[in-house]
Amino acid sequence: MSFLFPATLFLGLVAPVVVALYLHRPRRREQEVSSLQFWQKVLDRQPNRQFLGRLRNPFSLLLQLLIFLLLLLALARPEASRPPGGRSTVVVLDARARMQAEEGGIFRAAVNAAQGVVGQAGPENEIALLTAEGSSRIVSPFSTDGKDLRGRLDALAPSDAGGGMEATLALGRRLLAGKAGDKRLIVITDRPLPELSDLEQILVGKPGDNAAILALAQRALPASPQSAVVFAKLGNFSTASRDLELELALDGRPFDLRKFRVAGGGEADFSTVIPGEMLRNGRGFLTARLVSSDLLSADDTARVALATGQTLRVLLISDGNPFLEGALKADSALAVEILQPTAWRAGMGENFDAVIFDQWVPENFPAERGAFFFFGRSPFDAGGEKLPVLELEVTEPQSPLFWNVDVAAIRFGPAGKFFIPEGWRISRPLESAGEPLVLALEKPDGSRVVTTAFDTGSTNFPLRAGFPLFVSNVVHWLAGHDRAGEDGVLAGQTFVPAEGEKISRHPLSGEETERPADEAPSLTEAPLRLKKNGFYEVRDPQGSRWIGVNTASREESDLRNAQANRNLPFLRSGWIILHPWQWLALAGLTLTLIEWLLHHRRVTE
Amino acid sequence: MPPAEDTDLFDADFLARLERVRLQVRRIFAGSRRAERRSRRTGASLEFADYRNYVSGDDPRRIDWNIYGRIERLMMKLTEEEEDLDVAILVDCSASMRWRPAPAQGASKLALARQLAAALAYLSLHNMDRVGLWYFDATLKGESGYQRGRAAFHDALRFLRAVPEQGGTTNLAASLGRFGRRQRRRGLALVLSDCLDPAGFADGLAAVTGRHFALHLLHVMDPAECDPTASGDLLLRDCEGAGELAVTAGPGMLNLYREEVRTFRESVKSWCAKRGAGYSFILADTAFDEVVLRMFRRDGLVR
Numbered sequence: 001m002s003f004l005f006p007a008t009l010f011l012g013l014v015a016p017v018v019v020a021l022y023l024h025r026p027r028r029r030e031q032e033v034s035s036l037q038f039w040q041k042v043l044d045r046q047p048n049r050q051f052l053g054r055l056r057n058p059f060s061l062l063l064q065l066l067i068f069l070l071l072l073l074a075l076a077r078p079e080a081s082r083p084p085g086g087r088s089t090v091v092v093l094d095a096r097a098r099m100q101a102e103e104g105g106i107f108r109a110a111v112n113a114a115q116g117v118v119g120q121a122g123p124e125n126e127i128a129l130l131t132a133e134g135s136s137r138i139v140s141p142f143s144t145d146g147k148d149l150r151g152r153l154d155a156l157a158p159s160d161a162g163g164g165m166e167a168t169l170a171l172g173r174r175l176l177a178g179k180a181g182d183k184r185l186i187v188i189t190d191r192p193l194p195e196l197s198d199l200e201q202i203l204v205g206k207p208g209d210n211a212a213i214l215a216l217a218q219r220a221l222p223a224s225p226q227s228a229v230v231f232a233k234l235g236n237f238s239t240a241s242r243d244l245e246l247e248l249a250l251d252g253r254p255f256d257l258r259k260f261r262v263a264g265g266g267e268a269d270f271s272t273v274i275p276g277e278m279l280r281n282g283r284g285f286l287t288a289r290l291v292s293s294d295l296l297s298a299d300d301t302a303r304v305a306l307a308t309g310q311t312l313r314v315l316l317i318s319d320g321n322p323f324l325e326g327a328l329k330a331d332s333a334l335a336v337e338i339l340q341p342t343a344w345r346a347g348m349g350e351n352f353d354a355v356i357f358d359q360w361v362p363e364n365f366p367a368e369r370g371a372f373f374f375f376g377r378s379p380f381d382a383g384g385e386k387l388p389v390l391e392l393e394v395t396e397p398q399s400p401l402f403w404n405v406d407v408a409a410i411r412f413g414p415a416g417k418f419f420i421p422e423g424w425r426i427s428r429p430l431e432s433a434g435e436p437l438v439l440a441l442e443k444p445d446g447s448r449v450v451t452t453a454f455d456t457g458s459t460n461f462p463l464r465a466g467f468p469l470f471v472s473n474v475v476h477w478l479a480g481h482d483r484a485g486e487d488g489v490l491a492g493q494t495f496v497p498a499e500g501e502k503i504s505r506h507p508l509s510g511e512e513t514e515r516p517a518d519e520a521p522s523l524t525e526a527p528l529r530l531k532k533n534g535f536y537e538v539r540d541p542q543g544s545r546w547i548g549v550n551t552a553s554r555e556e557s558d559l560r561n562a563q564a565n566r567n568l569p570f571l572r573s574g575w576i577i578l579h580p581w582q583w584l585a586l587a588g589l590t591l592t593l594i595e596w597l598l599h600h601r602r603v604t605e
Numbered sequence: 606m607p608p609a610e611d612t613d614l615f616d617a618d619f620l621a622r623l624e625r626v627r628l629q630v631r632r633i634f635a636g637s638r639r640a641e642r643r644s645r646r647t648g649a650s651l652e653f654a655d656y657r658n659y660v661s662g663d664d665p666r667r668i669d670w671n672i673y674g675r676i677e678r679l680m681m682k683l684t685e686e687e688e689d690l691d692v693a694i695l696v697d698c699s700a701s702m703r704w705r706p707a708p709a710q711g712a713s714k715l716a717l718a719r720q721l722a723a724a725l726a727y728l729s730l731h732n733m734d735r736v737g738l739w740y741f742d743a744t745l746k747g748e749s750g751y752q753r754g755r756a757a758f759h760d761a762l763r764f765l766r767a768v769p770e771q772g773g774t775t776n777l778a779a780s781l782g783r784f785g786r787r788q789r790r791r792g793l794a795l796v797l798s799d800c801l802d803p804a805g806f807a808d809g810l811a812a813v814t815g816r817h818f819a820l821h822l823l824h825v826m827d828p829a830e831c832d833p834t835a836s837g838d839l840l841l842r843d844c845e846g847a848g849e850l851a852v853t854a855g856p857g858m859l860n861l862y863r864e865e866v867r868t869f870r871e872s873v874k875s876w877c878a879k880r881g882a883g884y885s886f887i888l889a890d891t892a893f894d895e896v897v898l899r900m901f902r903r904d905g906l907v908r
Binding site for chain 2: 028029030031032033034035036037038039040041042043045046
């Protein structure tokens, strides 16, 4: 035990003054009575009353001296003895999505608990503050300034992210590893962690039932790439069955409402088709929302950005190919222009989303940058004798070029061979005897090329229903409209922009499809942690796209394992709310009240 | 100088109401003069007492001729002789009778006692009794002497107004004993006191009844004596100088105190009942005419 202001103890010399004041105060209220005989008989009947009456005054003096001593000690600011180096505390505050439960009440309780801990900050106790919100964040490095720590705590808000706390705990341990003296690692969360010797847990949770959208994904409808199929998975995290209503909205306008009865602890899947006509205009913001209210609202809404059907400009360089022209016309999303090969000029492809060369290869092709489809003749033709096509093999069934294309009944005549160029990322979705019939190539600069080893005269493919689909798939892939990869991402993940990309710092909710006119989007080229749910805009030189961010986590939505055990950590930390001097002052005031009740109140009434 | 509260012991209207009541004595005493009080002697009043045979020398006006007509014997009709009565009114003027719970709070017990003494004197004089008044505390402090006739009421009032300047301690045995020893005739003794004698009340009152006085005790107490409210750490000082007592009064102790007072009252009352003495308990804040016209009638002191 040590004292912050030991000189205050010299005030103990004035204790005799307390005794003197006590002795000089009015003792008893004098009162004249007509006779003492009745009072005397009462005292004779109960002599202990007389004894207690005499005893009360010395007891009062004793109490007053004790009060004086307590106040004196409080002024001296006693501090418990600390090991050399003082104490270092790391407070890990759980700021994941489920801490928003009870309309934020759980997180407020966690912040209040953290306030109690940081209130102990002082010269002998430095405290660092971390949050776990899908990733680790240092809210405050080690600080002895309790006011600053409290201010930082007040500014915190829970994120929409899920994920584990292991990385944050490891960070806390690394911070403590470099400290001497007493070390404490305190976690404030709503769910118990495995018991560890170096970990103190303050649990502020409240178990309850919840329902959530666990997944929301989309992909192009194979039969109609302009349309989208939307998949959703709902979860009921309670013991009883529950009726759930799922509302679907596109660009903030509800268009569908589905009802589900989900068993307790069960899940329900749902899918629907968004016709291409609905996606012609607008942002393509699809929002799914559980109408029924529950404990946690962050997981009641999920978002996904659908590709909207803007018209693609296609340039066909051909001397006339009715199969290709017919296939291009079959896709209403394409605007086709046709030129003779002699009219081709270098750089013309920059004005089109895709250029199709029919049986012709420009001389300066390697210098061109863009999206090209070489049909019949290929710039990567290895030359030599053509080989017969004996057996077809779809080596990449998930290739976007062959969505919904059945190649089983297609017959090919002899086909040429390709050489594999350097510097391209290559996929070979269709092969025969190990030789590719179709090559898809990508360059890091964004150039894409598709080339075939066959032409319309050597196969019955143009006569098949799959040919227009194949051509459409090729054009959309060349234009960069493969829908794979546009599904929403999980909150808490970090988005790393590619070269030339920027991402908006603040999301749109989905109900709002445009930012206010006076609010310019704040964009960053730096990696961005997606803490909040919503639609984030990603811009590149070619345009912009949107990413839907959702909580979508069973661990975050299942609130049945929440717990509260506030008492245990408080006891372990030794009454952390008040300093010793505050307890002493409180005890002094309490004794003052008792002394007044026992003595002065009776005298003055 | 009497206190301001003593200037008018009672008003004329109340005197008129007193005309309708008479002092009642349970025992019959021998008087010295003809008056309106029944006596053991037969005399000239209209109250029938007895018959006896006529003997020579008797007043022939008292022969009952109706009896003679029925049995032809001369019988004398005897009536009671109405004689006067010695009424001694003893007023306790000790310090405890002058005590008030607060200086400006209500009238003292002595003030009420003096008013009652005046009323009783008036009733007695109205009945042609001999009335004597005394103040006493540790001893007899003053004596008016026995007087008779309504005109003596003014002297009685004058005596009652002349209260001894300072009240001493109460000593019923000494003061009332001395009173008893000095009386040559028997009569009615009306004692107005709070009976707060540290040595006890019994010896003093016995000194009166032992002389064959008919005693009626008018026990006067203050409401604050019977039901005190002050609590806390108190230093109680006896107004008669009997010392000090430090108490810490709480609800429990106050309840014990009230119980002691009730016991005291009951003991005085039962003592009087055992000795055939009348007893009236009077709180000092009771209206004066309420005491005289209702309580005295209830207790058999007046009719």
